[in-house]
Amino acid sequence: MQNAFFLSPTGAGTGLTSVTLGLIRAMDQLGIRVAFCKPIAQIHEGEGGTERSTLTAEKTLGMQPAEPLSLSYAQSQLTSGNKDQLMEEIIQLYQQSARDADLVIVEGLVPDANDNYLTRLNIEMAKALDALVILVSAKNDFRSEELNERLRMAASLFGGTRSPRVLGCILNKVGAPPAEYQTVRASDGQDENAPREITIERIREKLSVFDDDFLLLGAVRWNPSLVAPRTSDVADYLEVDYLSQGASRERRVQSITLCARTMPNMLHTLKPGALVVTPGDRDDILLAACMAALNHVPLAGLLLTGDMKPTEQVLELCRAALHTGLPVMLTPHNTYTTAQWLNHMNTEVPVDDQARMELVMDAVAAALDAERLAELARVQGERRQSPPAFRHYLIKRAHEARKRIVLPEGDEPRTVQAAAQCQSRGIAQCVLLGKREDVLRVAENQGVTLPDEVEIIDPDEVRERYIGPMVKLRSHKGLTEPMAEAQLEDTVMLATMMLALDEVDGLVSGAVHTTANTIRPALQLIKTKPDATLVSSVFFMLLPDQVYVYGDCAVNPDPNAEELADIAIQSGDSAIAFGIEPRIAMISYSTGSSGTGADVDKVRQATELAREKRPDLLIDGPLQYDAAAIASVASSKAPDSPVAGRATVFVFPDLNTGNTTYKAVQRSANVVSIGPMLQGLRKPVNDLSRGALVEDIVYTIALTAIQAAQNDA
Structure with a gap:
């Protein structure tokens, strides 16, 4: 039987599935062949008979876990005294799921105060599978003393914190606000849900349960953006009608603004990701939201309450804003009732929201001590280059390279977002070419906070100093100063000159420009390597x-x-x-x-x-x-x-x-x-597809940084 980790939650609300799938991602990033198994289905109200964890593993990770047993069947087998037969069936499901994996992640059941047999099932499954136990807990509102005791009690069920079969705990939702705020709530522009900074060292100081025998294997910080549903999820939950569906499946609700005040007093809440909830007869709010959309502020949507639809004349005024993708919805309920419903919306990731689950898995994986977990799993043999392992490798190598990458499309929204991510994650030192006020306006409209370390260079302020060097590089082609000055109006040409003069280590372009527009300056100024006949x-x-x-x-x-x-x-x-x-x-x-x-x-x-x-x-x-x-x-x-x-x-x-x-x-x-x-090429220049996503740009910047480091070597 393969090595196995059995994940057992210490209670409800720990985010068990998110942690389980994040652990799979962490192991996959190390190139370990990992499989998933949920032996017994635990289907909650409103899930339509679908076991979420298994289905999510199939859709998001491409895995093929065996179909779990039903909870009612497992309960009947226990009450009938057929525990051994049940465990044999569970081992069979485990083996079907495992196939040729090096490590199997087994998700246990979430215990319920009214169903003690669920805890008993977890104990029996871990024992039958001879699995190493990892507890999953959430900080939530527990005081340190309470959490210490909770972890010790949970560990005691599997042999205690000194048992060689109990590895430790993954602590989720660290720094989270009180439970009633762990949802998308009404906001007046204050970031009341911002995660509180708590260090790993501080957690170990406060929680005496962790030592050399019982390990803190990861601390996943609370991040409100990871509970942000799509606008379409909110629409489905409230059963609204669309006046304009727009980009409702792509936009996410980061905050809710309830508009009872006059328009000037609520303008500050019209920010990226805001769901504007207002009575349907407030044409002023509707028009203000549309103006924000036309100014490239990606609102999550506009929800008109009271079953009051704007007139056709007003809707006609809004037509251009609707074409930007702004969702507009209509509900028969009043604003107060709508707000109450929104506050009780389930924030679990829907099975079909793969983009959000990817973010959750990456966030969990980044918070885990993956190398230690791999060591504890005793995985041996050659590790494969899986897609997560390859992406992880790119980010790690780029971080080590610490290269300066110029982005000539500096005021393009996706490029600005990518630069902010690369800088925050240490992937590269990004240089944006564009006027500072334009770049900062784009960042603000996208809800992006540009780190101070991101350089913004105004092409008009530096263009002149590249004229002479460019003439020198292209004098054999008859280039004159006026011709060079005209060509340097193109920011790609300007960025290529920066690369040619070793002021930057690499260049990434193409979100707006064509492939030819990206490559031609490189062929003219950078040229090919001595041993290369072509690019x-x-x-x-x-x-x-x-x-x-x-x-x-x-x-x-x-x-x-x-x-x-x-x-x-x-x-x-x-x-x-x-x-x-x-x-x-x-x-x-x-x-x-x-x-x-x-x-x-x-x-x-x-x-x-x-x-x-x-x-x-x-x-x-x-x-x-x-x-x-x-x-x-x-x-x-x-x-x-x-x-x-x-x-x-x-x-x-x-x-x-x-x-x-x-x-x-x-x-x-x-x-x-x-x-x-x-x-x-002698120096790295890379092209983007004009349909590139922010993630595509981030990884292309990472590739470019690694190429630059290899050139140095």
Whole structure:
């Protein structure tokens, strides 16, 4: 039987599922093959017969845990004296869930004051599975003495705090406000739900239960943004009608403003994430909210109470604001009743809200002592490069690199958010090009607090000093000072000059600009590495169990054999640089010597050239995609290939094939892709998709910082 952690809550309201899934994420980030099992379903009122933890593990983590037993069945087996049979069934479910995992995370049952048998079931399950026990508790309103006693009592059920089977506790909701404030509540602009800062050291001082035998394995701080529901969740809960659905599934309710005051006295509450609740006949509030939306303030929505719909003339005035994605809803209840309902809304993460669950899991994972937990789990053997492990690797390496990255689209909203995140998380020192007042206004409208360390450089104030150096770099092309000054009006060109002069370590652009607009200045001013014949690109494709490298899917339309060999070598080196063992497959429509034609001959020739240039790299081709990726196909099509069936780097023969394949895999299999990352330049310049999310920009900045560190090395 595999190693197992059994998570047992000390009571209700501990956030057991969030902690369980966050622990899975933490282990996955370390490359440990981890599985999930919820042996007995505990379905709460309003969940429609669905066991949330199992379904969330399936939808969010792509796992395939066994279907749990029903609680009523488990209870009947206990009362009938069939405990041993029940435990045998639970072990069978555990083994079905575990498959080839190195570690299994088992979620226990939440005890209830009226159902003591739930605690008994937890004890019996942990014993039957021979699992190491981790208690999950919440600080909440307990005094230190109360929490100490609560933890000791919970541990005593499994053998006590000195038992080698009881590892310790994960403490959740540290620094949380009183329970009645742990929801989205009415606000007058004061941040009453802000988390209180409490350090790990302070927790250990206050809680004497923690020592060398009973460990504090993690302290998850309360974060009100993690309980923020989508506007659509609020709409479903209140059963409202939409006047305009807008971006209700994307926007989140961070605060609620109840508008009983005059408009000037409530304007300060119109901030990002605010749900404005007002009687339907307050046209002044409606128009003020619409003006805020037109000024790029992403309100969570407008909820009109009292079953009073604005007139068509007023709605027509609001049309442009509604097109920004502002949700507008209508309820028959009055404002007071609506507010009461909102205060009692369940803040658990809905199963279909994967974006929020990802944030929760990442927050929990970051708060855990993951390396210590992996050590305690006694996991042995090679760890895989899973998608969470790869993302974790990127952030860690970028943090170590401490590079200065310039972002020429400095007043673009997603870029501003990404810069704030990168600075706060220590991923990079970000430099935003743009007028300070514009950048700060965008940040304010997005509800982003820019750290003081984020640099903002006004292009108009520095442009002149780059004219001379640019003329010197491009004098062989006949560039004059007036021509250079005109070209430097383009912030990408200006940022590239900063990179050329070593004032920054890397550049990321493309949220607004085209790929050509990003690459052209780099080719003119940065140029290629001495050993590179061209600039190419790779995407990192984050499949469920492995990260693949795809090249070239973004730059070269139809490379010849020599260029294709160079792309293969660059892609292999990129794989090595980012912790992926390179097994390079040269993709074609034919495998081995079975096919003929100019296209397959090009791939065959490129394979030979790449092998000659870099005998240290494992390269084979031509290979069809299925022969490269699937072991069973490889055994029949290319049984002697050292790459077939286990390729990690896929080099496509042309841009048409590469771009089509990466998008087909990305969209059809719901795979996250990071890139394109440019290869072959002397200094790192990277392009974004114009549809890039904030997260995409963050990871591209991390990639760029790591490339810069590798250049130094």
